[in-house]
Amino acid sequence: MTATTELAALDALGQAELVARGEVTPAELVEAAIARIDAVNPELNAVIHRLDGRARAQATGDVRGPFAGVPIVVKDLDGELAGAPLHLGNNLLKELDFQGTTNSYLFDKLQQAGFIIVGKTNTPEFGLQTTTEPHAYGATHNPWDVTRGPGGSSGGSAAAVAAGLVPLAHAGDGGGSIRIPASECGLFGLKPSRGRVSVGPQDGEVWNGLVARHAVTRSVRDSAAVLDAIAGAMPGDPYTAPPALGTYRDAAATDPGPLRIGLRTSALASMCEVEPECAAAAEAAAKTLESLGHKVEIASPPALDEAELVLTFLSVVGANALGLVEELGRMTGRTITADDVEPGTWALAESGRAVSGVQVLETLHAAHSWTRRVLSWWHDGGYDLLLTPTLAALPPQLGQLNPVDGDPMMATILQTPYAAFAAGFNVTGQPAASLPLQVSSAGLPIGVQLVAAHYREDLLFRVAGQLERAVPWADRRPTVWAG
Amino acid sequence: MDAVAQAAQVRNGGISASELVDAAIARIEAVNPQLNAVIRDRFELARAEAASPDLPDGPFRGVPLLLKDLSCEVEGEPLYEGMQFLKDADYRGRHTDAIAQRFLDAGFVVVGRTNTPESGLLPTTEPESYGPTHNPWKLGYTPGGSSGGSAAAVASGMVAVAHANDGGGSIRIPASACGLVGLKPTRGRVPTGTDFNELSNFLIAEHVVTRTVRDTAALLDVTGAPRTNGATRAPTPARPFAAEVGQDPGRLRIGLLDHNPTDSSTIDAECVTAVHAAAALLESLGHIVEPSFPSPWADPEAMLRFSSVWATECAHVLDDWGEKVGRRITEPDVEPLTWRLAQMGHDVPAPQFMGTVVAAMSEARAAARWWRDADPSGFDLLLSPTLGEPPLPHGSFPSTPEQPLTGFIRAGDFVPFTTQANISGQPAISLPLHVSAAGLPVGIQLMAAFGREDLLIRVAAQLEAAAPWADRRPPVHA
Numbered sequence: 001m002t003a004t005t006e007l008a009a010l011d012a013l014g015q016a017e018l019v020a021r022g023e024v025t026p027a028e029l030v031e032a033a034i035a036r037i038d039a040v041n042p043e044l045n046a047v048i049h050r051l052d053g054r055a056r057a058q059a060t061g062d063v064r065g066p067f068a069g070v071p072i073v074v075k076d077l078d079g080e081l082a083g084a085p086l087h088l089g090n091n092l093l094k095e096l097d098f099q100g101t102t103n104s105y106l107f108d109k110l111q112q113a114g115f116i117i118v119g120k121t122n123t124p125e126f127g128l129q130t131t132t133e134p135h136a137y138g139a140t141h142n143p144w145d146v147t148r149g150p151g152g153s154s155g156g157s158a159a160a161v162a163a164g165l166v167p168l169a170h171a172g173d174g175g176g177s178i179r180i181p182a183s184e185c186g187l188f189g190l191k192p193s194r195g196r197v198s199v200g201p202q203d204g205e206v207w208n209g210l211v212a213r214h215a216v217t218r219s220v221r222d223s224a225a226v227l228d229a230i231a232g233a234m235p236g237d238p239y240t241a242p243p244a245l246g247t248y249r250d251a252a253a254t255d256p257g258p259l260r261i262g263l264r265t266s267a268l269a270s271m272c273e274v275e276p277e278c279a280a281a282a283e284a285a286a287k288t289l290e291s292l293g294h295k296v297e298i299a300s301p302p303a304l305d306e307a308e309l310v311l312t313f314l315s316v317v318g319a320n321a322l323g324l325v326e327e328l329g330r331m332t333g334r335t336i337t338a339d340d341v342e343p344g345t346w347a348l349a350e351s352g353r354a355v356s357g358v359q360v361l362e363t364l365h366a367a368h369s370w371t372r373r374v375l376s377w378w379h380d381g382g383y384d385l386l387l388t389p390t391l392a393a394l395p396p397q398l399g400q401l402n403p404v405d406g407d408p409m410m411a412t413i414l415q416t417p418y419a420a421f422a423a424g425f426n427v428t429g430q431p432a433a434s435l436p437l438q439v440s441s442a443g444l445p446i447g448v449q450l451v452a453a454h455y456r457e458d459l460l461f462r463v464a465g466q467l468e469r470a471v472p473w474a475d476r477r478p479t480v481w482a483g
Numbered sequence: 484m485d486a487v488a489q490a491a492q493v494r495n496g497g498i499s500a501s502e503l504v505d506a507a508i509a510r511i512e513a514v515n516p517q518l519n520a521v522i523r524d525r526f527e528l529a530r531a532e533a534a535s536p537d538l539p540d541g542p543f544r545g546v547p548l549l550l551k552d553l554s555c556e557v558e559g560e561p562l563y564e565g566m567q568f569l570k571d572a573d574y575r576g577r578h579t580d581a582i583a584q585r586f587l588d589a590g591f592v593v594v595g596r597t598n599t600p601e602s603g604l605l606p607t608t609e610p611e612s613y614g615p616t617h618n619p620w621k622l623g624y625t626p627g628g629s630s631g632g633s634a635a636a637v638a639s640g641m642v643a644v645a646h647a648n649d650g651g652g653s654i655r656i657p658a659s660a661c662g663l664v665g666l667k668p669t670r671g672r673v674p675t676g677t678d679f680n681e682l683s684n685f686l687i688a689e690h691v692v693t694r695t696v697r698d699t700a701a702l703l704d705v706t707g708a709p710r711t712n713g714a715t716r717a718p719t720p721a722r723p724f725a726a727e728v729g730q731d732p733g734r735l736r737i738g739l740l741d742h743n744p745t746d747s748s749t750i751d752a753e754c755v756t757a758v759h760a761a762a763a764l765l766e767s768l769g770h771i772v773e774p775s776f777p778s779p780w781a782d783p784e785a786m787l788r789f790s791s792v793w794a795t796e797c798a799h800v801l802d803d804w805g806e807k808v809g810r811r812i813t814e815p816d817v818e819p820l821t822w823r824l825a826q827m828g829h830d831v832p833a834p835q836f837m838g839t840v841v842a843a844m845s846e847a848r849a850a851a852r853w854w855r856d857a858d859p860s861g862f863d864l865l866l867s868p869t870l871g872e873p874p875l876p877h878g879s880f881p882s883t884p885e886q887p888l889t890g891f892i893r894a895g896d897f898v899p900f901t902t903q904a905n906i907s908g909q910p911a912i913s914l915p916l917h918v919s920a921a922g923l924p925v926g927i928q929l930m931a932a933f934g935r936e937d938l939l940i941r942v943a944a945q946l947e948a949a950a951p952w953a954d955r956r957p958p959v960h961a
Contacts, residue, residue: 195716204844208837236851237933238685238844238908239671239716242709319833323841326834357795357836358802358829365799 004032008164008483011219011474012070012226015167016114019069026069026116030059033071033118036165036482043146043480046159047073048137049085049120058116065114066225072110074170075157076120077127078213079104079202084117088328089125089134092340096332105198105234106213110170113229121156121169124402125342126324129411130180130418131401132156135342139398142184143478144444148395151181151418158185158216164482168222174211176390176422179434182216183390183447186436186476188464189216190223193455194429195241197227198234205238207320208364210426218474220464223433224248227457241455251458252465258293259384259463261286262377264300267392267420269307274417278389281438281446286387288437288471289463300386301377304424309370312363313427314412315355321345322352344402344411371428378453385463390434390447392417421449431457435464436473485695486546486643486702487725490590493545500533500545504592507547510961511595511641517622517959520635522552522613523561524595533592542705544590549645551633552596553603554675555689556580565601565610568816572808581674582689582706586646589705597632597645601818602800604793605890606656606898607880608632611818615877618660619957620923624874627660629653634661634692640961644698650687651793652869652901655913659869659926662915662955663692664943666699667901669934670908671716672707686792686905694953696944699912701725703936718934732941736855737765737929738775740867740900745783748896753925754868757917761866761927764916764950765942776865777850780903785846786895789906791831792839797821798828823887847907854932863938867900869913869926900928910936912943915952 007015007029018024034052041047055071063069074081077088080100087093103111111117122132122140132155133139140155142148143163150159154171158181161169171178173191182189191212199206199213214230217223227248233240244251263286265279286296325345329336338346377383401414425432431454434447452459468474477483484492492498508526515521532538533545550557553564556576563569579587586593598608598616608631609615616631618624619639626635630647634657637645647654649667658665673689690706693699703724707717741758743750762772779785801821805812814822855861875897880890904911911930919925931938 201848202845204841204848233718233933235854235857235932236844236848236907238847240718240933241716242719316833319837322834323837326838352833355833356829357791357831357833358798360833360836361795361799362802365803 004035005483007032008036008481010167011217012067012072012167012222015070016067026059026063027056029069030055030071030116030118033166037119040163040165040480040482044141044143044159044163045138046121046140046156046163047119047165048076048122048156051084051117051119054083055116055118063114063116065112066229068114070115070167071118072115072166072168072170073119073121073157073160074107074117075123075154075172077123077153078170078172079106079199081107081117081120084120087136089123089127089136090328090341091136092328092332094136098331104202105200106170106230109230118166121160123154123156124152125345127153127172127174127177128321128345128348129153129402130176130415131396133398133402141398142395143480144186145395146480147397148444149184149398149401151184151395153177154216155181158182158187161185161187161216161218162478163480168215168217168226170213171216172211172213173426174207175426176419178214178216179390179422179432179447179449180418182434182436184395184445186445186473186478187216187218188220188223188433188435190214190227190433190457190460191425191431192227192231192457193241193431195237195239196231196457198237200234200236204236208316209429220461220468221249221252224252224461244458246458248457248461251461254462255466256459256462258295260382261289261294261296261385261387262299262383263296263387264304265389268304268424269310270305271310272392272416272420274389274392275394277394277440278392278446282387282389282448285437285448288467289387292466292470296387299383301374303370303373306370309366309427312366315359316363318348318352319355319360320352321348325349367427374428375453384452384459386451388421388449388451390421390449392420394440394444394446425451430454431460433460433464435467437467437471439476484643485693485698486543487697489546489643490543500538500592501530503545504529504533504547504594507594507642514639514641514959514961518617518619518635518639519614520597520616520632520639521549521595521641522598522632525593529592529594538592539588539590541588541590542701546591547594547642548586548591549595549597549633549636549642550583550593551599551630551646551648553599553629554580554648555583555646557583563612565599565603565612566817567612568808568812569804570612574808585706585708594642597636599630599632600628601821602797603629603650603653604797604820604824605629605880606652606894609877618874619959620662621874622959624876624923625660625879627657627874630692631657634658634663637692637694638662638957639959644691644693644702647692648687648689649905651905652898654690654692655869655901655911655926655928656898658692658913658915660874660924662924662952662957663694664696664699664912664914665692666690666703666912666936666939667904667910668703668707668936669717669910672936674710685908696940696947697725697728700728700940720937724936724940727937727940728944730941732938732945735770735863735942737770737772737864737866738853738862739772740776740865743871743899744776744780745786745899747783748871748899750868750871750899751873753873753917753919754871757925758866758868758927761916764946765866768945768949772866775862777853779846779849782846786902788839789843791835794824794828795831795836796828797824801825818882819884819887820882820891843906850903850907856932863931864942865930867928869900869928871896871899873919873921873923873925904930907933909933910939912939914943914946916946916950918955
């Protein structure tokens with residue numbers, strides 16, 4: 001058997017290849033992942049629910065699929081996994097030890113692809129923060145600097161992958177929650193188009209369509225192959241993205257032709273300052289892209305400078321938060337009070353009480369009208385991609401963004417630099433990816449974001465694969481590493 | 484001649500666009516005074532466009548078309564949506580909606596606008612602003628709604644096809660009441676407007692009412708062409724819909740629903756007769772028909788809950804119009820039903836609105852299990868009457884300041900079968916297979932799984948060939 005530590009450096013397709021060649025068994029892969037989690041997770045607090053027994057049983061059974069036998073972890077949010085805890089970063093669900101009884105389509109498809117789920121990862125309460133420090137389970141630490149956060153809301157997943165516990169992890173993104181932790185932990189994180197991955201059977205759409213689900217990975221090809229496995233309409237979906245023409249895995253291996261790329265280093269709607277190192281990362285990526293034959297201009301959709309939408313959208317966020325609190329009541333059969341959720345969650349939900357249905361409709365209509373203005377830059381303006389920093393700031397110190405029991409509106413303001421480039425593309429529903437192209441002077445990962453037109457994940461995978469081949473990041477290791 | 488035949492004539496030089504348009508204008512002038520289907524004409528503009536070398540060389544070059552006066556905005560042209568205050572303000576379109584642009588690019592010549600109930604809220608077409616549209620099969624009776632003006636115009640032969648849209652049955656209802664083919668496409672197939680996308684008004688589907696299945700199919704290749712601006716969310720068809728006409732649908736498993744799914748009312752015997760005859764016809768064509776329907780539809784509360792969504796939409800629409808015309812819309816500006824619904828809508832808190840949408844999506848998800856795409860032993864199609872009753876006399880859906888909701892509530896018994904497809908986004912088609920003893924059309928509805936218009940068109944064409952309706956003419960006909 002290949003040593004546990006050597007396995008840590010392999011991506012998921014690399015591990016699957018070893019299984020296919022008979023050099024390692026699924027059971028050995030799972031044991032190795034369990035050993036790495038045992039060894040490293042105490043430093044990180046990334047994996048909060050262990051599923052060792054379930055994983056071991058599956059690994060010795062009949063495992064098939066392109067990822068047969070490869071151990072992964074999934075976020076403790078985004079739908080049920082049968083027989084596993086579902087606590088959503090919430091203390092009441094933790095106390096009740098709430099368990100999933102069915103599989104979401106996504107978790108079903110991951111298992112059908114051969115993945116073996118060895119644990120569930122930490123998330124801020126209901127995924128509402130850009131950092132992963134829930135009161136229920138405590139903070140997850142960034143493997144590059146354990147005094148800092150891993151980003152959020154898929155911070156547990158990102159920390160686990162960055163530290164080599166598993167080659168990839170499920171993640172979800174309603175306002176940047178795949179891309180933000182990918183940037184802070186030095187991973188590849190692609191948010192797919194709206195409607196690409198079904199959120200059923202539990203939901204038709206989540207957060208009015210803001211939420212897209214997929215994974216954080218170390219390699220581009222892993223991300224592509226996972227999306228090949230989980231994409232596609234399921235019965236009862238209210239709408240669906242048009243299928244890709246080829247496989248994403250092929251796209252990741254194929255250079256794109258020369259592209260026209262717009263570079264923007266100022267935050268959307270100028271909602272915050274951008275740290276020079278973040279802007280410089282995007283500028284450096286622009287130079288790399290130019291060296292690969294692409295044309296990069298300083299340009300971006302003018303609609304990204306409109307500010308009104310940000311404010312109106314906060315009302316919908318509040319109303320959705322109230323929906324989450326009401327859902328918590330249905331799950332637990334209780335009347336939820338302020339004691340059952342974090343103060344920030346409660347305050348956000350309370351702000352949703354004053355919102356009317358008509359306001360929601362108005363905001364959605366305004367959002368979709370804005371989407372058309374943004375997209376005209378791609379469709380009428382002739383641009384292929386938008387290049388930005390993923391974040392306007394470097395990974396924050398733990399406690400910096402989410403002062404315990406502090407003013408929740410202050411938390412929102414503090415987190416602005418982390419959502420400033422990402423969240424707009426949840427509104428438009430476009431695919432967007434964070435690539436781990438830079439490291440700060442202090443040794444912290446800095447991601448850059450590429451955004452494509454609707455349904456053009458194929459283009460993101462092509463250019464991401466090209467960048468990965470040109471400036472590889474696979475050998476970069478964080479301070480905390482399971483290898 | 485249907486639209487496909489007219490277009491072929493223009494293409495091969497048998498007839499000119501101007502001749503087609505002049506003929507349509509003559510028919511409208513002859514018949515419309517009896518029906519009040521066309522409420523605004525643009526005859527002079529249409530004649531000029533038909534004669535112009537700039538007339539786009541699309542698949543329907545020179546074919547006259549009527550647009551419903553609800554959405555389908557055209558820059559610079561009047562759009563009143565059945566509302567007196569917009570008529571008074573002579574509201575003009577500020578942009579051209581994608582659906583309108585597609586009609587224009589296809590070469591259609593728009594000869595006028597058709598009547599609609601105020602804001603499209605009722606399954607009849609009797610707005611105060613323009614008065615009632617008559618059913619060409621029986622004057623004094625409703626043509627259905629909300630696309631009743633379009634349906635009456637096509638049924639009486641004024642034009643071959645007319646634009647229609649469907650947020651709760653508004654293509655299928657008038658198609659049934661006027662003896663036409665009416666397909667509501669899958670959510671996301673046809674663009675719903677420039678300002679909106681499928682998510683912001685997810686109930687509404689745009690398309691047309693026609694006399695032939697092939698017109699409905701060929702038009703869907705125009706209205707439902709894949710978009711380049713990335714807003715397509717309906718699965719892309721394997722080939723043009725027009726090519727599905729005449730294709731063998733295979734042996735289908737079809738569920739038969741011949742009663743109100745919530746059992747809240749009985750449906751008229753003529754509708755039962757119509758659907759049983761259609762079932763027998765389908766069986767004679769080799770299909771398997773058995774009583775079954777998606778069980779979540781039986782929930783009597785579902786539609787009631789959903790009315791809060793309509794009310795919220797109504798409130799939003801009035802707010803939006805207020806913004807566009809630069810003043811607040813007040814009670815005297817609109818009909819009592821519209822005002823009452825908007826008031827109710829303003830009282831709906833966000834969580835209730837969003838919760839209702841979420842619940843509707845879950846119910847649609849549960850109902851989806853009934854279909855073959857979810858379960859290999861499931862059903863291909865659902866067969867039901869389109870309506871619970873044959874066309875009713877004018878005045879059957881009243882709204883007064885004292886009792887604004889009477890007609891709206893009454894509509895529930897008239898339309899027990901159509902709204903489910905708006906909520907789930909599935910395609911459904913009304914076909915004119917039956918005529919009542921009183922000589923009024925009674926349609927049957929076939930519904931398919933999400934994205935399966937191809938299957939609906941195949942089986943609709945098969946039924947049209949087996950039980951043709953082309954020779955049936957209403958008493959009022961050009």
